Amino acid sequence: xxxxxxxxxxxxxxxxxxxxxxxxxxxxxxxxxxxxxxxxxxxxxxxxxxxxxxxxxxxxxxxxxxxxxxxxxxxxxxxxxxxxxxxxxxxxxxxxxxxxxxxxxxxxxxxxxxxxxxxx
Amino acid sequence: xxxxxxxxxxxxxxxxxxxxxxxxxxxxxxxxxxxxxxxxxxxxxxxxxxxxxxxxxxxxxxxxxxxxxxxxxxxxxxxxxxxxxxxxxxxxxxxxxxxxxxxxxxxxxxxxx
Numbered sequence: 001x002x003x004x005x006x007x008x009x010x011x012x013x014x015x016x017x018x019x020x021x022x023x024x025x026x027x028x029x030x031x032x033x034x035x036x037x038x039x040x041x042x043x044x045x046x047x048x049x050x051x052x053x054x055x056x057x058x059x060x061x062x063x064x065x066x067x068x069x070x071x072x073x074x075x076x077x078x079x080x081x082x083x084x085x086x087x088x089x090x091x092x093x094x095x096x097x098x099x100x101x102x103x104x105x106x107x108x109x110x111x112x113x114x115x116x117x118x119x120x
Numbered sequence: 121x122x123x124x125x126x127x128x129x130x131x132x133x134x135x136x137x138x139x140x141x142x143x144x145x146x147x148x149x150x151x152x153x154x155x156x157x158x159x160x161x162x163x164x165x166x167x168x169x170x171x172x173x174x175x176x177x178x179x180x181x182x183x184x185x186x187x188x189x190x191x192x193x194x195x196x197x198x199x200x201x202x203x204x205x206x207x208x209x210x211x212x213x214x215x216x217x218x219x220x221x222x223x224x225x226x227x228x229x230x231x232x233x
Contacts, residue, residue: 111163
């Protein structure tokens with residue numbers, strides 16, 4: 001299958017600071033990536049769709065000024081949590097869809113390993 | 121409004137027996153469904169999928185059944201193995217448009233040795 005990486009795998013930061021999380025598709029190009037967050041024992045909630053070369057599309061209730069998404073290349077999307085607060089502590093997961101890049105051999109999204117964010 | 125639901129938060133099954141995980145959806149526009157397996161602090165890994173033009177798809181020990189009229193799908197694992205113990209999420213999407221997934225609430229499967 002296709003490989004997606006995330007960096008860092010875990011981060012601890014002070015309240016009020018900003019944190020950047022990277023999502024990379026390692027062996028395919030992804031014009032579309034997705035960002036999710038998961039609270040303990042809950043489902044994966046889609047936050048936004050990251051589109052290469054254009055603005056991200058945010059789901060209802062997600063603050064776009066709080067969660068900045070940049071998809072500057074076909075293999076990299078970044079999520080920046082600005083002015084982080086303890087309630088932003090969560091597990092953030094990205095995924096990439098090879099189909100969006102014309103790689104029709106796969107019909108599913110591939111997920112990164114996730115990033116655990118803890119805001120003190 | 122939870123468009124995709126998994127009403128059983130947990131399930132315990134004896135090794136060698138069948139595990140049946142269920143998923144219900146409300147949006148009739150969904151036409152592609154997937155099952156993912158997830159371990160704590162890891163990303164989900166793809167298991168099996170099914171298109172709405174089918175009612176069954178099989179891959180080794182995993183079979184997914186789709187009942188469009190009931191807006192219900194299920195994942196059968198047989199025989200169940202201890203290594204199958206994980207959280208299982210169903211996901212629904214449309215094959216046109218944004219490719220985005222809506223995930224269910226998850227079912228924690230424990231296979232007892």
